[in-house]
Amino acid sequence: MNAVSEFLAMGGHGAFVWSSYAITLVVLSLNVLQPWLARRRLVNEEARRRRREMT
Amino acid sequence: MNWSFFHKLGSPKWFFEISGRWLPWFTAAGVLLLLVGSVWGLFFAPQDYQQGNSFRIIYIHVPAAFVAQSCYIMLAVAGIVGLVWRMKLAHVALKCAAPIGAWMTFIALVTGAIWGKPTWGTYWVWDARLTSMLILLFLYFGIIALGQAISNRETSAKATAVLAIVGVVNIPIIKYSVDWWNTLHQPATFKITEKPAMPVEMWLPLLLMVLGFYALFTVSLLMRMRVEILRRENRTRWAREAMEKML
Numbered sequence: 001m002n003a004v005s006e007f008l009a010m011g012g013h014g015a016f017v018w019s020s021y022a023i024t025l026v027v028l029s030l031n032v033l034q035p036w037l038a039r040r041r042l043v044n045e046e047a048r049r050r051r052r053e054m055t
Numbered sequence: 056m057n058w059s060f061f062h063k064l065g066s067p068k069w070f071f072e073i074s075g076r077w078l079p080w081f082t083a084a085g086v087l088l089l090l091v092g093s094v095w096g097l098f099f100a101p102q103d104y105q106q107g108n109s110f111r112i113i114y115i116h117v118p119a120a121f122v123a124q125s126c127y128i129m130l131a132v133a134g135i136v137g138l139v140w141r142m143k144l145a146h147v148a149l150k151c152a153a154p155i156g157a158w159m160t161f162i163a164l165v166t167g168a169i170w171g172k173p174t175w176g177t178y179w180v181w182d183a184r185l186t187s188m189l190i191l192l193f194l195y196f197g198i199i200a201l202g203q204a205i206s207n208r209e210t211s212a213k214a215t216a217v218l219a220i221v222g223v224v225n226i227p228i229i230k231y232s233v234d235w236w237n238t239l240h241q242p243a244t245f246k247i248t249e250k251p252a253m254p255v256e257m258w259l260p261l262l263l264m265v266l267g268f269y270a271l272f273t274v275s276l277l278m279r280m281r282v283e284i285l286r287r288e289n290r291t292r293w294a295r296e297a298m299e300k301m302l
Contacts, residue, residue: 007098010108016173017111020166021093024115027158028089028271035278042282043301046289050302 065142067284068293074277081274088267095260103257112170114261117244118268119162120188124226126156126272127191130198131223134216144280146212147287149219150202151279155272157195164188175239183232184240187225194222 010017096114103110130149137145167185168178179185198215205211233242244261245251251258288294 010111011102013107013109013111013173016109016169017097020112020115020169021097023165024119024162027162031155031158031275032271032278035275035282038282039278039301042285043298046298047302 065144067144067288070144071281071284071297074281078274078277081270085267085270085274088263088270092260092263092267096264100257100260106174109170109173112166114264116163116166116170117261118265119159119166121265122268122272123156123159123163123191124229126152126159127226128223130219134219137212138216147280147283149215151283152276153195153198155275157192157199160188160192160195164192180239182238182240183236184238187229187232190225191229194225
């Protein structure tokens with residue numbers, strides 16, 4: 001356990017290293033999530049439009 | 056020279072089909088490279104003898120900065136192709152790549168600031184490299200805003216293409232800023248003509264991370280472009296058929 005917390009502390013630089021990696025992870029995920037959501041929105045719109053045309 | 060690939064490249068239908076086949080490969084490669092690269096960089100790469108563990112930020116800072124600049128060059132090339140050959144796909148690429156480039160510049164700036172604190176004792180200085188990267192971010196913002204402000208698609212494409220081309224002058228300034236001005240920012244880690252000054256176990260994970268960032272950039276770009284193309288081509292038969300499959 002001590003070894004783990006020592007590793008996480010990174011010799012006093014832990015906060016800098018981990019916050020950088022966390023921010024990067026969030027931003028990169030956002031860049032994939034955003035177009036995925038846009039695609040879903042487009043498909044939903046299309047489905048609604050087709051249902052309207054059917055009735 | 057056979058130019059048929061160039062005409063194919065201009066065809067949204069062809070692009071939609073081929074990008075659909077490429078996407079899973081780029082996604083797998085990107086995730087794998089980033090995973091291996093960051094685990095290696097965080098857990099196994101040796102400490103820097105001067106900067107200690109804070110140097111591990113290099114494994115995201117440098118790849119993000121690389122992609123941020125390459126992406127801008129790509130915008131300028133797409134702008135030229137769009138203006139000269141009126142290739143619709145080039146405009147789509149320009150529009151879709153700009154926000155990703157802005158995000159990459161954001162990562163480079165933020166991780167750089169966080170790295171600066173333990174290394175230089177400050178988050179920000181008006182150093183030439185930092186300032187020119189900030190200008191890059193504003194150029195991206197300008198291109199995004201200009202694209203959204205003009206509702207006519209043709210005019211908007213032309214205006215953003217011109218801004219992208221003009222702004223490319225900033226790229227060599229970023230690159231040479233560490234040589235031209237006596238700055239706080241350290242000089243380039245990688246030079247094409249020389250062997251890296253780092254030991255292998257330090258730069259190999261960096262190489263993986265750079266490749267991973269490029270792969271993920273491609274994934275995000277292809278995904279955005281595919282949605283944009285479907286939206287623009289929604290009156291054509293192939294796009295309707297493609298949508299049919301997605302429902």
